[in-house]
Structure formats: C-alpha cells, structure tokens
Amino acid sequence: MNVKFKIVCPLLFIALGIVMPACTDSDDEIGGNDTPPAGALPSAGFEPNNLPDEPYAEDAVLIVAEERYAPFHTLELMPDGSYLLTYNSYVHTSSVRVAANAGGSFSVYKNRKAKVVRAGSVTDENGTVRLPDGSEYGRFARLGDKRYRLGRGVEVDLRDATGADRTVYYRNYDGTVSRVYVSVSEPVVSSATKSLCRTWDYNSFEMWAYWNGKYIVHGKQTVNDGEVDTYFKAIGGDMLGISKEDFLDEDGEQCRKVIFTSVGTYICFYLDGDVEVARWSWTDEAQGTLHYEDSMANEDYDDEWDGYVTVRFAGRQMRIYEDYTYWEDNMSTRVVAVNTLTAAD
Template sequence: MKRNFLYSCLIALASLGFVACESDNDEKEGKVPDGATPTQEFTFGDCEDEAHAEDAMKLNVEGWESNTTMDFTSIEFFGDGHYLITTPLAPHAPERTVSVAREADGSTAIFKKHGTKHLKTRATDNNGTMDIDNGKYQYGTYTRVNAHTYRLSDNSVIEFLNDVEEGRGEVTYTNRYGVQSNVHVSLATQDKTATPNRSLCRSWRCDSFEMWMYMNGAYLAHGKQWMENGRVYHDIKLSPSANKWGIEEDDFFDPDTEYCHRVIFSPSGTYVCFYMDGDVDVACWEWSNQSNGIMHYWDPYVDDDDDWSGDVTVRFKGNQMRVYEDYSETEELMTAHIVAVNTFTAGY
C-alpha cells in the first residue's frame, strides 16, 4: 500500500471529522483477523533445492584488466538458472550501514513498485535475454558448461581462472562479440547453507495479495488480489464508514499492472520483483531477526534508508511462503493501519 493513499485518507477523514466507530459492525470487525497475523513459531519450508542452487552467487567487479568498455559491475547467478547483470549505467549504491529493526511507517510495501522511474524491460534476443531500464541491468538465463565456465543467454561466457570461494578471484569474460577481458572479482557475502536461506532463496510465484485497512481502530476495508490463468483478479469489500466518507474501491489497489506476479530472492541479499506490465524492481533484503523470521528490506540506491525500507515477517509451510506486512501512519490524531499478507508458491 502506497504512502500517498495512507496520507490522503488521513487528511480527508480528518477534515471530515471521522470518528473511530461509525457502526457496531465496524467496531465488531475492528479486530485484525487471525489469518492476517503470523504464527509465533518460525518454521522452515519443505522444498527441494532449485536446479542451480549450488551455482547461486554474486560477483562484484574489483578491477577490469582491459582497454575495452566495462560491461558489468556485478553479476548474480540465481538458483533457478537466471542471472542479473548490473552495468556501469546503474546508479552507484551508497555504502551500506548496519541496519536496525524499525517499525514500518506506512510509506512502503515490500512487493509494490518503489522507484520514481519504473524499470522497463525489453527483449534483446530470441533467447529471452532482457535489458532492464535502458541497459542498467541485463536479465537472462545461464548454463554451466563445466566446473569453471558459465555461458549466458546472450552468448557471453564467464570462466573462472581460480577459486573465488576464498572471497576474491579472477575470471575471463568473453562478450557476445568474442572480445575477452580479465576481470578481478569478489564474492558477495552469502550463506547458501543456512536453513532459513535455503527456504527463502529461490523463485516464487505470487498467488495472492490480501490486505485489511483500519482507521482509529475501526474497520474500513478488506481487499484481495490473486492470479488465475495468467490474469489478475481482485475483490474489495468496503465498510459503511468507508462508503460514508467517499472512499472508493479504486483507492485501495493500484492498477492490475502493478501486481507482482513473480519474485526471486538470492542468498547474496538481492530480491527482484516482476510486474504484470513488464516493469521490474531490484532491491535488497537481510534478516534483521533470523530466529524469528523478521526480514529487513531496502532500496540500495536511496541514500536515506528511511526513504524506502521496512520490516516484514516471513513464514513457511511446505512449498508456500507468506510475507506479513503491518503499516501505520498518524496525522492530526488520525491513525491509518494496514495489515497485508502476500502468499507465494515455490517455483515458476
């Protein structure tokens, strides 16, 4: 749920003199339902490792030994067989400081678009390689040719000249035109073997997004979006209070094109959201409280971590994952409160 909706609701309802309980029904339904809150116990998922789980890693460029143009600043191999290249055209990410858990304030939502300029994709070849945001990123598939060599879907090749498992190493990069470059790389911090990471770090299909909204403790609305046969459906139920104050169904959900139908999490701290209209968001995650399944997320290209970050609760059951969000914002004694549940199934 976007900040502008929370804020606009607060301003409008405050000016109209909204009171906490407009009806007995609103008061009765003001309690957050059990299904909207995570279980106390954090258990792990029950999914087989993806086909390329052992290849999952992120290489950051330390130096480029060539007079040729630097083609990438990092490359990440995902466990589902896809890769993500970050090019020098992408903005420089500020140095990451140690995050501290903080209560979400309603300004963000983990799987909603967060860029001021959305990242459009376009196909660049018949193998499904895509340019993202006018060449800032490249996304495609990879094949492991042997123990030391990977071929990307754009026909470029990366060959390891030594073991980067120690943290640093050297690779030979041959671009799609056959030009070779030696590149010094470092291995991003990761822990592929940690059980929480093995549960989370994979490709997920978004089954549904469900949310409840309250104002000063009174129930306003319940909405749900879900995927069925490649199409997004939604259902919204408004309370009498919402109808009285002129709140409409369209106020609660962004257009269907903003539905995140797929997300990839990596053990290197990257997650990528794919939207129905072809937009893509690239962001970062880490466990802020791993034993309780609390995840912190942020935009790596925003200087102020508070501008786009938050904490969510993750729960697994079998091959499903649920991500619970809880946002609130106060303005002129009015408090808007939104809880949401994102449901995913492993694989895509």
C-alpha cells in the first residue's frame, strides 16, 4: 500500500504544470489513455484461498493489559510463532525509543522524504527485534499449556486469561513476577480473514502512472534473495521532468516480509533491517477491500496516513491492488499499482 503517491502526485502537478506549456516534442510521445493493462486491476470476484493453518494458529491471541502501570501494554501471539509485545508510556523498558512511524507504505516503502530520517530497529543475539517505538518483536516458545517464553527470558502464563479473574502472570527478564488484569481478543475465523492473516514473503511492486488521461510511467521492483531488480520507463520523461525517484524508493526501503494478523495488526520488515507496525480492517470483506492506517501506538502517529486497497488470492499468492487518482486545477494524475506476495513456508 504505497501512499507515497499522496506526496508525489501534488509535486508532479507542480512540475508538469510548469514544464508542459513550453514543450513541443519528445523522443517518446505521450499518448494512449488511462486504461491499465491486463492484470493491473483486481478481478471482479473475490475468492478466499485454502491454505493450511500456520504451525501456531491455535496459540494466536491478543492480550491487552487493563492496568495503567502493568509491565506491558499488549501481547500478541501470531500463528507463525512470532509475538509482538508493546509497552505503555508509564513503563520503563530497555528498548530503544526513537520516533516511529509507518510514514510510507508498510507493504512497499517507508517514506523518509516526508519525515525526519529515523533510527532503525535493533536486533539482539537471539533475533529479538526492538522496534523504534519501544515495542518488541520475536519468537515465542511453548512451555506448556498456555505458558510461553518470549525474548530476553520473559515468561507469560495465560491459563487464567479467559477465566473469571481474567489475569495473566508475567515474569519479567529481571525475575519479577506480576499478576495483570487483562482483556482478550480471540482470532477471527472467517474465510477471508484466515486467507489474509499469515506471514507473506514480498515478491514485487509494479505501477503505472497516467497524467491527464495519458500513459506516462511504468515501473517495477522485484525482490530476490535480498536484492532488488528495478525497471523504470518514463514516456516523455525528459519533457515532463520526472524520474524514477519520483515513483520508486531506494532498494533498502523495499519490503521483504509482511505479517497480517486477525486482530488488525500488520507488520512490514524492510531490506535495510527496519520494521514498521500499523493497523488494518475490512471495509468490504465480501469484495476483499480493506483499509490501512498508522498505529496510534506510534509515537508520531499520523492520522492522515491511510488508504484503501483490494486483495486477491491465487494458490499461495496474494496480490494487493491500489488505484489512486488526484485532481488539481483541472489536471489529473492516476497511479495504479500491484503488490505481489507469496505465503511464507
């Protein structure tokens, strides 16, 4: 979901509005119409996939602490065996705390051009990732019935989380044990949500741009073994004053892995090591349309960072379709994009 275009397109209006009146011809004549090629738009019907459950699907849960000074704020166990642990602002943690924001597309790019460049995530020797907002991502291990070990030696006992007391026992890395009152969100089990919510390897991003109904740009970035192969073609690029950097970000800012969870979380892992967390929800589940937005837990939460996309499934593959049109002074810019992902092994 590449909302970078919400920043790029107004800039293109300025550039194109200045350049076009003085132009006479170009090696690549602008022409055609704004009809995207086959495969650039979603099919009419939405069909869920039929993939097997991930190995820890029965453990998946979201635990929310109901106490202001609890040692954690939320704990989400994910079907692939990973967890996301967040803290509230009243609790001291040893995590790195710097400005965090999903300021570009989680599934495609981070938009550093729109905000101050921020520090990356920190990964310890056990592979646990401390995110810039102070939260923590890692792998959990089962210790027994509803008991788990997280990163840094933290242990949680969830056996009473859904009982009358609604409590969990949280053993911190320093050995301190806390009894915490919680609320619990169980995974949603609809076929559409089950199809979406898993870990995905990011394969490619392909986009087409149209100015005033004329085709002007085609670009594609493909991720293979941590490397990015980029194709970019601007029709009349010299005449219009546009370049690859207007539409495609640096290789390191390409997503490599995405996790959707059934309680509305999605996480993007970038090639440069950064990790971003945001939110999603269905707007029309029957048609595979969803809304994404910045997470309010992020320290520099941006309520204008959001958008709508459509998903389609075919075997182990998922495609996320985007279609944005922007108008200014009777000029239009349309951007159509397809993100292709494959279910992780």
